[in-house]
Amino acid sequence: MGLRYGEVHATSTNLEGVGVWIFFDAYKEYIFGNFLCSFKAKMWKVGAEAGKLIKPITEVHEKMHNKYASGKHWYLQTLGVDPEYQGKGYGTLLMNYMIDKIDQDPLPVFLETSTKKNVKFYKKFGFKAMEEAIAEGTDVKQFFMVRPQKFNSLN
DSSP states (O other): OHHHHEEEEESSTTOSEEEEEEEHHHHHHHHHHHHHHHHHIIIIIIOTHHHHHHHHHHHHHHHHHHHHOOSSOEEEEEEEEOGGGTTTTHHHHHHHHHHHHHTTSOOOEEEEESOHHHHHHHHTTTOEEEEEEEOTTSOOEEEEEEEOOOOOTTO
């Protein structure tokens, strides 16, 4: 989805880490495309039962996304580092690249994560934890975070 609706960056051809960023203008189209991909995955890969868990998680995510990032923004869909390479700076490398780019034409950034460890990591980049929620009928806790719009001193 990021290749079509935003930007995807990897640390190297070895793929120690990958970041997927979606730009607001494409977000509504992204939601529809993501729904189709999720539907296919649920039905053919993990079974229809998975849909019962994915739906409430998706509903909470969309509600919080609309609540905290309703205007023009970037959405950090995915930031992942292979466990073998975690703690070696690859996540920071990926974050710094896009944050520097976003700050040239400043916009807020929205993300959600499911661990306290990640909340601490994102706070180093100026993100603020806005709210946490557990999707109804699941034990999946999500933290919703926003990095406010930064103003470039050259503008």
